[in-house]
Amino acid sequence: MKVLLLLLSGFKYLKFGKLLATGGSMLLSVAAYAWVFGWRYAAGFVLLLLVHELGHYVAARQRGLEVGAPVFIPFVGAWIQLKDQPLNADTEAYVGLGGPFAGTLASLACYFAARDTGSDLLLALSYAGFFINLFNLIPLSPFDGGRITAVLSPRVWLAGVPVLVALFFWRPSPMLILVAVLAFPNVVRAFKYDPTLPENQAYYGTTLENKLAYGSAYLALVGLLAVMAHDVHEMLAGLR
Template sequence: MSWIGRLVAPVVVLVGLAVKFGGFSIKVFGVFLAVGGYALIWGWEFAVGFVLLIAVHELGHYVEARRQGLDPALPVFVPFLGAYVALRNAPFDPWRNALVSIAGPILGGLGAAALLVVGELRDDRFLLALAYTGFFLNLVNLIPAGPLDGGHVLRAWKVLRQGGGRARPEDARRLGRVVALLAAGTAAALAVGMFAAHVPQDRL
């Protein structure tokens, strides 16, 4: 039964660290758990690249929230589900929340675009595959449903469109149009990036 011990031991260590160091350990070791989980599917190199793409996406949320003077928590990685950035003590503001939500796909798309450029210059199919995955990941996050970034953007847009969230309803509706254009433009740019990064089978 020694194999059971080898499986259980890391879990016991992680639980002990979580008890000793609290939430910070969950954030740190969540990254390693995420890499390990994805490596089981795609191999460690792709797993590391994939998690870094997620980190860049979450950094977009974090940086925008800090820019607005909010108090975001560090990104928390959840293996096989992704990651999230929690806003602490932040009252709902549709305009600010929309910007924080869109910032993730925007910075994530820029990260994928950097991989695309380097991959094309070096004719590196691995980097192109990562770039394609990055564009796809961020585009999916803009689907206007559920807990995805697009779902948060949709809820903020609905409030603004109805004239809420600002002292003057006309200002709210104007910001709502900006949110819609920004979300649509980001989604279109990500789709173009996917098309550009796609590697045909005859090039694999």
């Protein structure tokens, strides 16, 4: 993984580095997923990931942050590099919410298109989109859900630990182990979080109105995605 990141970072020295990094890594991901799922599903799935990342990109740019182009790694996902870090939890939550919001809209588009056309492929893609975006809303950093709920309090991250553990016992995966390793320092931060420290007040301090807005948006997305992922899964099970 580190070697691949180094290779992709080398593109920045080329005239069209950003385009090559995004387009090249997208093609690599499509080829990898196509080997397992077929090229049509692979292309659709990577496009859903792209929409999710573009949601983060647009949100970051709206908040005046310098951000890199999306980069993809097969069977790991995609991300955008924030060259400017958020100066407060409100901005972090806004950027974190942008991805799942855009991804949910794209998944709904696939779902309604599938219902109109009877396409099993689009239905399967909608399920993948609903599930991936729901997974990303686990309230634990570095998930998007952790970035959003941090505006309430980093202590909310502790609620994400049992969710991650339950997922591992339900569907054991090396990816979940990697995520757990990345999340561990943030779990420690949540345990040690002291809201009275000046630096924490400066970063996490925000209005009650903002907390209610982000909290409501987060719960609404989780509820919608959970219902849609369940219902579409049942539809796909009926097709087998």
